[in-house]
Amino acid sequence: MIKKTEKTKSGSVLVVGGGIAGIQSSLDLAESGFKVYLLEETPAIGGTMAQLDKTFPTNDCAMCVISPKLVGAGRHLNIDLITNSELVSVSGEAGNFMVKVKKNPRYIDSEKCTGCGACVEACPVSNIIQCVEEPYVRLSDGDLQKVRFILDKYIGVKGNLMPILQQINKTFNYLPSDVLRYVSIELGVGLSEIYNIASFYNSFSLTPRGRHTIKVCMGTTCYVKGGERLLDKVKDEFGIDNGETSEDMRFTIESVACLGCCGLAPAIMVNDEVYGKVKVSNIMKILEKYK
Amino acid sequence: MKNINERDLPVQWMNWISKREIMTRITDIDAFEKMSGKLQKQKDPNRKSVCVCGGSACIATGSLGLIDLFEKEFKAHGIEDEVDILVTGCHGFCEKGPLVVIRPEGIFYPMVKKEDVPGIVKETVIDGKVIESLLYVDPMTNEKIVYEHDVPFYKKQKRLVLGQNGLIDPMVITDYITVGGYKAFASVLASMTSDEVIDLIIDSGLKGRGGGGFPTGIKWKLCKNAKGKIKNIVCNADEGDPGAYMDRSILEGNPHSVIEGMLIGGFAITASVGYIYVRTEYPLAIERLKKAIEQAKEFGLIGDDILGTGFSFDIEIREGSGAFVCGEETSLMHSIEGLSPEPSQRPPFPVESGLWGNPTNINNVETWAVVPLIISNGSKYFSDIGTENSKGTKIFSLVGKINNSGLVEVPMGISLGEIINGIGGGIPDGKSFKAVQTGGPSGGCIPASLMDIPVDYEKLAEVGSIMGSGGMVVMDEDTCVIDIAKYFLSFTNDESCGKCASCRDGSKAMLDILTRISEGHGKPKDIDLLVELGEAVKDASQCGLGQTLSNPVLSTIKYFRDEYNAHIVDKKCPAHVCKALVTYSINSEECIGCGVCLKNCSVGAITGSLKAAHSIDTGKCTKCGVCREVCKFNAVIVE
Ligand SMILES: Cc1cc2nc3c(=O)[nH]c(=O)nc-3n(C[C@H](O)[C@H](O)[C@H](O)COP(=O)(O)O)c2cc1C
Ligand code: FES
Numbered sequence: 001m002i003k004k005t006e007k008t009k010s011g012s013v014l015v016v017g018g019g020i021a022g023i024q025s026s027l028d029l030a031e032s033g034f035k036v037y038l039l040e041e042t043p044a045i046g047g048t049m050a051q052l053d054k055t056f057p058t059n060d061c062a063m064c065v066i067s068p069k070l071v072g073a074g075r076h077l078n079i080d081l082i083t084n085s086e087l088v089s090v091s092g093e094a095g096n097f098m099v100k101v102k103k104n105p106r107y108i109d110s111e112k113c114t115g116c117g118a119c120v121e122a123c124p125v126s127n128i129i130q131c132v133e134e135p136y137v138r139l140s141d142g143d144l145q146k147v148r149f150i151l152d153k154y155i156g157v158k159g160n161l162m163p164i165l166q167q168i169n170k171t172f173n174y175l176p177s178d179v180l181r182y183v184s185i186e187l188g189v190g191l192s193e194i195y196n197i198a199s200f201y202n203s204f205s206l207t208p209r210g211r212h213t214i215k216v217c218m219g220t221t222c223y224v225k226g227g228e229r230l231l232d233k234v235k236d237e238f239g240i241d242n243g244e245t246s247e248d249m250r251f252t253i254e255s256v257a258c259l260g261c262c263g264l265a266p267a268i269m270v271n272d273e274v275y276g277k278v279k280v281s282n283i284m285k286i287l288e289k290y291k
Numbered sequence: 292m293k294n295i296n297e298r299d300l301p302v303q304w305m306n307w308i309s310k311r312e313i314m315t316r317i318t319d320i321d322a323f324e325k326m327s328g329k330l331q332k333q334k335d336p337n338r339k340s341v342c343v344c345g346g347s348a349c350i351a352t353g354s355l356g357l358i359d360l361f362e363k364e365f366k367a368h369g370i371e372d373e374v375d376i377l378v379t380g381c382h383g384f385c386e387k388g389p390l391v392v393i394r395p396e397g398i399f400y401p402m403v404k405k406e407d408v409p410g411i412v413k414e415t416v417i418d419g420k421v422i423e424s425l426l427y428v429d430p431m432t433n434e435k436i437v438y439e440h441d442v443p444f445y446k447k448q449k450r451l452v453l454g455q456n457g458l459i460d461p462m463v464i465t466d467y468i469t470v471g472g473y474k475a476f477a478s479v480l481a482s483m484t485s486d487e488v489i490d491l492i493i494d495s496g497l498k499g500r501g502g503g504g505f506p507t508g509i510k511w512k513l514c515k516n517a518k519g520k521i522k523n524i525v526c527n528a529d530e531g532d533p534g535a536y537m538d539r540s541i542l543e544g545n546p547h548s549v550i551e552g553m554l555i556g557g558f559a560i561t562a563s564v565g566y567i568y569v570r571t572e573y574p575l576a577i578e579r580l581k582k583a584i585e586q587a588k589e590f591g592l593i594g595d596d597i598l599g600t601g602f603s604f605d606i607e608i609r610e611g612s613g614a615f616v617c618g619e620e621t622s623l624m625h626s627i628e629g630l631s632p633e634p635s636q637r638p639p640f641p642v643e644s645g646l647w648g649n650p651t652n653i654n655n656v657e658t659w660a661v662v663p664l665i666i667s668n669g670s671k672y673f674s675d676i677g678t679e680n681s682k683g684t685k686i687f688s689l690v691g692k693i694n695n696s697g698l699v700e701v702p703m704g705i706s707l708g709e710i711i712n713g714i715g716g717g718i719p720d721g722k723s724f725k726a727v728q729t730g731g732p733s734g735g736c737i738p739a740s741l742m743d744i745p746v747d748y749e750k751l752a753e754v755g756s757i758m759g760s761g762g763m764v765v766m767d768e769d770t771c772v773i774d775i776a777k778y779f780l781s782f783t784n785d786e787s788c789g790k791c792a793s794c795r796d797g798s799k800a801m802l803d804i805l806t807r808i809s810e811g812h813g814k815p816k817d818i819d820l821l822v823e824l825g826e827a828v829k830d831a832s833q834c835g836l837g838q839t840l841s842n843p844v845l846s847t848i849k850y851f852r853d854e855y856n857a858h859i860v861d862k863k864c865p866a867h868v869c870k871a872l873v874t875y876s877i878n879s880e881e882c883i884g885c886g887v888c889l890k891n892c893s894v895g896a897i898t899g900s901l902k903a904a905h906s907i908d909t910g911k912c913t914k915c916g917v918c919r920e921v922c923k924f925n926a927v928i929v930e
Contacts, residue, residue, distance in 0.1 A: 124796050125789065158647065159609075161629030166571070166610055196631045200788070202613035203571055220534035220728065220764045221690040223778050229916055236893060257615060257782065259572060260536035261348045262690035263385030263697050272574055274351035280917045281891055 010096050014039060016087055019047025020066055023073045030078035038073065039101060040083045046070055137182045146171050147179055151186055161189065165198060174205040202256070210245045210252040212290040215269040219258030226280075227266040231255055233280045234287075250291070316591040319599040320481045323473070330469045337395050339374045339416060342457060344390040346381025346543055347575055353405075354389035360405055364412040374416055380456045380544015380579075383698035384444055387427065392439050392457065399439040400425045430694045430716050444695045447713045449676070449684050452660050453700045456544035461579050464586040467547040473592060475666035476554050480600045485515065488559040492662065495670035496682035501527055501618075501655030502733065502759050502835070504748045507662075510652060514642040515560045517650035522562040525646070525653040526553055527623060528569040528576070531615040532731030533782065535762035537686040537698055538656035542569070542576035545660070546583035550606060552659030554592065555666060557604045560652055565604065568623055570611040580608055615732075615786035619834050620653045622788070633788045634834035655760065657686060677703035681747035685758070691728075691765035694719050701746070708742035711765060722767040726850070730759025732779045732786075733839035735846025736772060755846040757839070771868035772847040772854050777805040783840040794837030797828035801844060810871040813859035818848060867929040870914045874930055877918075879904035881926035888918035888927065 011034065015026045018040030026036045038045065049055070050070070052062040073079050088100040108119075139147065150167045154160035164183060169175055175198050184191040198204050216222075216231045231242065234253055238246040245252040261267040264276025268283070275286055317323045341361055343354050358378060365371040382390050387401035393415050400411065400422070407425055414420045426435040427442055436442050439457075459466035467473070479488055493508030514522060526549060530538040541549060553565045569577050584606055587593045595603045609627050616622045619634050624646050626632040645651025661683065665673045674682045681703040687710065690696045694716035701710060707727060711717070718724050726736045735756035737744075744750050748758050766775065784798040801824050804817050825841030832838050848855060857863050864872040877888075877897075882904040889897045889905060896912040899905030907918070907927075919927040 124792075124799060159627050159629040162609070162612070162626060166612060169612075193631070197629070200614055200632060201611075204612060218533070218782075220731070220762065220775075220778070221696075223533075224691050224764060224766065224770055224775070226916070226920075232915060233893075233917075256572060256613070257531060257786075258533035258536070260530065260539040261351060261385070262534055262536055262688055263348045263388070264351055265690065265696075267351070274347060276348065276351045279920060280915070281921050 011035060012037065014097070014099055017047070018042075018045030018073075018081070018083070020049040020069070022047075023066075023069050026079050027069060027072055027076065030076050034078065036076075036079045038079055038081050039085055039087060040081070041086055043084045043106065045073060045081060045083065137178050137185070139178050139182060143172075143176075143179070144182075147182055151183065155187075161187070161194070161197060165194075165204060169204050173209045174207060176208075177206070202254075205252075208245065208249070210249045212250065212271055213252045213254060214287070215254050215256045215259065217259040217261070217265070217267045217269070218255045219260075219262060219265070221262040222258075222266040225265040229280050230266055230268060230278055230283055233283055237284060251287070316589065317598060318591060320477055323477050323598055327468050327471075327474055327477070330465055331471070334469050340377050340394045341374060341411075341416060342377040342379055342392045342394060344380075344382050344388060344457075345378040345461075346385065346388070346540060347573075348381065348385035349388035349390060350575070352388045352402075356405060357389060357391065357403060357408060360408040361412065364409055368412060368417060370417065378460055378462075379458070380461045381540035381698065382457045383448075383450075383453055383540070383700075384442070384695065385698070386696045397439045398437060399427055399442060401427045430719070443716065444697065444699070444714055447709070448700050449702050450700045451664055451684050452541065452548070452657065453544075453686060453698060455548070456540065459545065461544055461546055462582050464547060464583065464590060467545070471667065472547055472663075473551055475663040476551050476558075476592070477598065479555050479558055479666060480598055480602060485559045485561055488555060488666070489515065491670050492559070492665060495665045495673040496677075496680075497658070497661060497665065497673065498681065498748065499655055500657035500661070500685065500760065501653075502532075502730070502757070504758060507654060507658055510642060510654070511556065511560055513640075514562075514650050514652040517643050519644075519648075519650045521564075521649045522560055523646045523649055523651045524553060524556050524560060524562045524565045525620075525623065525627070525651060526565065526567040526656060526659050527618065527620070527653055528567055528573075528656045529611045529618040529623060530570060530573075530656075530760065531618045531786075532733075532760050532762050534690055534728075534764045535688045535731060535760050537688055537761055539573050539576055540698055541656050541660050541686075542573070543579055546576075546580045547587065548660040548663060549580075549656055550583060550587055550593070552662035553606060554597075554604060555662050556652065556654070556659065558602055562652070563604060565606045566609050566627055566646075567606065568609045568611055568617070568627060570617075571613060577608065577610065584608070614788075615782075616788045616834070616836055619836060622834070623653065624651065633790045634836070636833060657761075678745060678747045680749055685746075685761055687761045687763045689715050689763050689765065691763075692718055692722065692767040692770065693765040703747045704745040706743050706745055707737065710746070710763070711742070715765065718765070718767050722769065725766045725768050725770060726772065728756075728764040728766065728775065728843070729762065730757035730842075731762045732783050733757055733835065733842055734759050734762070735842045736766075736775065736850060737846075738850040740850075755842065755849055757842070769866055769868070771809075771864055771866040772851045773805060773809050773858055773864075774866075774868045776844045776847045777802065777809060779843040780805060780840065783836060787836060787840075791832045791834075791837055793828050793831035794833075794840065797824055797831075797837075798840055800824055801828070801841065805844070808855065808858050809864075809869040811858070811862045811869075813855075815859060817859060818852065818855050822848060873914065874909055875907050875912050875914060875916075875918065876909075876928055876930070877905050877907055878926045878928050879906075881924050883924060883926075885923070887921050887923070891917050891921045893917070 013029050013034045014037045015022045016039045018038055026038045030036045049062050049066050055062050084106055085101050085103040088102050090097055090099050092098045150164055154164050168179055180194050184194050217227055238251055240246055242253055242255050259267050259269050261274050261276055266278055267274055267276045268278050270290055343357055361376055365374055389403050391400045391403045398421055410422055414422055421437055428435055429443055455470055458470055489508055489511050497507045498504045499507055528538050557565055593606055611617050617626045617632050620641050622632045622634040641651045641653055676683050684700050684702050686698055686700045689699050699714050724739050726738045728736050737754055737756055741754055751758050780798055780802045784802050787794045787798055789795045804821055807813055821844055825845045828841050829838055854865055857865050867873045884902040886901055894911050894913055896908045897905050
């Protein structure tokens with residue numbers, strides 16, 4: 001039980017973690033008259049719930065539940081949001097703690113920022129990978145074996161990073177972040193360097209991919225002969241955008257620069273098979289046999 | 292290509308295994324020449340063979356299925372010992388695939404279907420008769436053509452590099468040796484010094500086929516004389532230019548010619564390792580290269596102490612992963628080293644400090660494949676062909692709105708018109724010819740009025756385009772040049788590595804302006820702004836990608852300013868391509884009310900009842916163009 005030492009009670013509370021639980025606690029505390037500091041590691045509060053569509057078991061709309069609370073926490077006079085920050089140390093005793101907080105730079109004056117988002121649109125660099133470091137590598141034994149098998153072939157070889165990534169991409173059909181972290185540790189190559197390369201090439205994917213990959217050729221000839229319409233058709237049909245995967249994990253759609261089958265334009269390649277002279281009216285028939 | 296190889300195996304392996312008995316490691320030059328002579332003598336020029344194209348495009352149209360059928364038919368007629376089946380690489384005429392050629396006569400059947408096979412075996416192979424209905428019909432004259440060498444598409448070409456593609460099985464090294472392969476390499480080892488080889492290449496006037504057009508012999512000399520103990524050579528097979536696939540065809544159809552070229556280059560430069568950097572989009576090429584290297588190693592043509600001469604050379608394959616900049620030489624080397632593949636400042640040039648700081652000589656696939664030809668036939672043979680400063684032949688991939696699309700190899704200096712009308716057979720559907728785009732995203736558009744210019748490095752540069760790696764995309768009146776410029780810019784914008792601000796942001800800014808124009812919001816000043824931006828990007832970028840990315844825009848502005856004005860001032864797209872500037876409607880006189888368009892419209896914009904003219908609701912229409920594609924009566928009009 002908390003010992004009450006009336007004299008030293010500070011009257012303020014630090015809540016660590018700005019997910020739905022942290023937000024609700026902060027609101028409740030603030031309503032009861034405490035001064036609340038809400039500490040969050042990422043640049044914004046909301047946590048996982050803000051990324052969900054529905055909540056279990058009532059199928060309530062997640063955003064509808066959380067957004068009033070987000071606004072509430074942001075506006076409440078008794079709550080101070082400390083985002084993009086980490087807790088470094090805690091000392092003292094119940095009722096009167098001293099905490100040390102490390103605030104990471106944002107390079108934006110948060111007093112003045114209205115959150116309009118115009119800077120995001122104007123920024124020419126668009127492929128920044130936000131990978132939150134996790135402290136350990138979680139790999140099942142089977143996966144670990146697969147990775148070891150690849151690594152053992154190449155360790156010590158000059159210029160081995162590309163072939164390793166290619167093999168991992170082939171084995172797992174994408175580059176899982178845990179595997180990359182493992183590779184980084186094993187090779188002694190910085191994770192940022194690995195991500196730099198992994199995000200550079202078109203044929204690497206950082207998200208899981210479907211069982212089949214539809215590559216729609218966007219080479220000059222295919223483009224001139226209507227390849228873009230094929231791309232639009234498959235995008236429409238599966239309701240996903242270029243580079244995305246359908247929900248049932250059946251297809252991933254990609255556009256590629258040139259398949260080198262220009263004599264057969266417009267062409268598509270499903271997995272490793274090329275189809276030439278494809279039409280909007282028969283493309284779905286071709287895809288039927290890929291389950 | 293997993294499934295392809297499994298199906299490849301029966302035929303391929305039988306061939307290979309039967310010829311394998313003589314495959315022992317050869318340890319001196321005499322033994323090689325004896326074997327080569329024996330193979331050439333053994334070959335019976337009158338032996339019957341059925342040659343099926345196994346290039347990527349023909350496989351996509353079903354050529355592998357034909358092979359099994361031919362086998363079966365041969366067995367049924369009991370002639371499997373008298374007639375060979377030859378699975379070759381690309382013949383170049385991919386549009387008409389799958390191609391079958393009956394030798395020794397050279398009877399040519401395009402677009403062969405499975406049903407045709409029994410007839411071909413019975414009538415042509417056994418009885419020697421020609422099947423009229425399967426013959427190729429020339430679209431210009433409507434004449435039927437019997438023999439391969441009479442087809443106009445082939446007749447006007449000069450096929451030095453591609454010539455062997457139709458004669459040999461790329462998976463069988465002895466096939467290549469039978470047509471004189473590796474002889475050039477053996478003669479280099481036997482009787483030439485590395486300086487003599489380099490001088491021969493310099494004399495031949497060979498220039499790089501990868502885009503830059505730098506004299507190959509001089510590059511070799513620089514690399515040989517550079518300081519450094521270990522020297523590397525690289526074969527650039529990262530063919531990234533959209534619309535070009537000659538490197539693919541060489542690798543798939545005749546991988547040994549590239550290997551032989553690299554061996555000769557390795558000897559001349561005194562290098563010890565060669566890397567072949569292939570893009571992963573070419574799985575079949577990688578497979579065949581691997582097999583070719585494996586066979587050459589078994590033969591003792593790659594490895595330590597080759598043919599007992601003390602020269603050692605190894606070749607490794609490295610796969611790219613789909614990034615266009617990796618074709619740029621410094622970027623390619625970074626990619627092989629496993630670093631972030633951004634181009635770096637030159638100098639130092641790769642010939643001074645390349646892979647891991649060692650002098651490195653990079654050449655394109657086609658360049659390497661030409662080398663053995665020059666060595667065996669002498670430099671004069673090569674330098675007699677072509678124009679003053681551009682020698683030899685060049686392979687172009689002639690594609691787009693053209694009757695005969697495919698790979699064409701022509702002597703330098705031939706006119707553009709001759710390629711397009713003489714070899715390509717003109718524009719289909721009676722449309723008129725508008726322009727040809729050469730050199731991929733770094734090149735420009737050349738209008739119909741300049742059709743008489745000779746094709747060589749200098750002339751193309753003069754008119755604002757480049758030779759590049761040899762892409763040639765033909766456009767007819769239905770192609771909008773702004774759309775094409777936009778297409779290339781969005782490609783380069785996407786592929787820019789982002790290192791130079793001028794390239795990264797400049798391409799974006801230009802793309803925005805072009806998009807604005809194509810959507811009908813262009814401003815009169817936009818054209819001048821584009822030119823200014825284009826010049827700035829050219830000057831300020833570090834690598835070839837940025838330095839050339841404005842070419843498609845600048846050249847279209849130069850030759851098609853009217854079309855830009857039509858978009859900006861009249862808000863019209865003369866070619867009816869730019870979606871925002873056209874409307875779809877149905878001509879009620881032509882429409883018979885079949886209802887096909889109605890069924891195919893995905894947004895339900897078409898209404899009408901059966902047997903009555905339909906109409907399009909322009910409010911709902913997304914201008915996808917499906918209705919126009921499915922209409923058999925040309926009743927859908929775009930304005
Ligand atoms: C953006 C860019 C892409 C390139 N892509 C290729 C390519 O796909 N294939 C190639 O052989 N050369 C390509 N090059 C040219 C190479 O940098 C280099 O000049 C060439 O490989 C040299 O070989 P060569 O002397 O035989 O032409 C590219 C250059 C640039 C700037
Ligand atoms: S693939 Fe057969 S002709 Fe090109």
